[in-house]
Amino acid sequence: MTASIYVTRKLPDPIIQKLSAHFHVKMWEEEDAVVPREVLSKEIEEADGLLCLLTDQIDREVISKAKNLKVISNLAVGYNNIDIDAASQKGIVVTNTPGVLTETTADLTFALLMTAARRVTEASDFLRSGQWGAWSPMQLTGQDIYGATIGIIGLGRIAEALVRRAKGFDMRVLYHNRTRKLDKEKELDIEYADLQSLLKESDFVCILVPYHPELHHMIGKNEFALMKKEAILVNTARGGLVDEAALFDALKQNQILAAGLDVFEEEPVPLDHPLLTLPNVVTLPHIGSASVNTRLKMASLAAENVTNVLHGKEPITPVNKKEKSSI
Known part of the structure; x- marks a missing residue:
């Protein structure tokens, strides 16, 4: 059975095409609107992978809805929008996109x-x-x-x-x-x-x-x-x-x-x-990484992370075991 991925924001076509070659991909189509919490909670129930943004609050309550989820791939360097402990307790790998931005x-x-x-x-x-x-x-x-x-x-x-x-x-x-x-x-x-x-x-x-x-x-x-x-x-x-x-x-x-x-x-x-x-x-409206090349690299890395985990490989940039703070 083909694994399924839920993507919480519309991404460039080449990224979605790469994912669709291996998985069933469902995506929130609104470019300028955050996926509603009730929609996210429903979609995460059956998803094997989640590719999300910093604006998506993936807290313990949302994570508790997941039945098959194996990976949360955050399209951002920061990951304070995700309850890492709750994900780890359920054996869910969490990844981010450092370096490229x-x-x-x-x-x-x-x-x-x-x-x-x-x-x-x-x-x-x-x-x-x-x-x-x-x-x-x-x-x-x-x-x-x-x-x-x-x-x-x-x-x-x-x-x-x-x-x-x-x-x-x-x-x-x-x-x-x-x-x-x-x-x-x-x-x-x-x-x-x-x-x-x-x-x-x-x-x-x-x-x-x-x-x-x-x-x-x-x-x-x-x-x-x-x-x-x-x-x-x-x-x-x-x-x-x-x-x-x-x-x-x-x-x-x-x-x-x-x-x-x-x-x-x-x-x-x-x-x-x-x-x-x-x-x-x-x-400014949170545009620190907003160059065309960088955003494409971030999306590509997020896609690679979710792909690797669902194919039984190690993610490129896992965060579950990272230290709590760098200050």
Whole structure:
């Protein structure tokens, strides 16, 4: 009997064609809508494989519905949307798509840093709204990037790629990680710092750690109080790592200068979210890995993972046995 796979979002035709050559594939056809929970719960009952997105909450209740499920292939690096313990208890392999999006996400992280520092969005809006009159010496002045100090929280693949970009701008690089990496310090010419020191000394603070409950709101009121008034926060990791109410207050009270955000606690972010009202916040709709080539590579890897498991082979990138946190 042919194994069945449920795909929770419409994927490119070549990916689906490859899967369909071996399996019965059923797919949620709405490109811009999350599969309803009741539909997901029903479809997972008989599926042998699930190819899902970060926006799909695969919690214990949903997993309990599965009768034949052998693999959950997450089309993302992060996997906090999946109850790993519940999956492991049922013998379900969980996989993700690391590596293939490293450089693309690092590009976007540095782009957010530069956009916030040089007030690119503000300047564009200024011009388009007809406010550009006479040239003024201090009009829309921002912060220098070249030679500044960047503090990176986490030191995984994306963080290392960001370091390489920062070094191209002759930046001093501080990092904080749960485990100090002496080999990387020498290789990348970076300095380890405890979190408080990193926050105090950095002109730019970039968050690049996976989300886990113990790291919820790791950057909040107390952390913003430590940062420079000219500091800029960049988050391309997960929204829950930052206390958004505290960030709003820090920006309004001029405790820090600006922020660049690709992620939010609630996604899609509500249009009445307070942070969207601030001109010194650059906001993006979670597009860190959004290049054509990278998204195709991610989808291909997710498909390979589910294919391998259903064919009795080892997955390429399993996560069940990974450590809980990299900070």
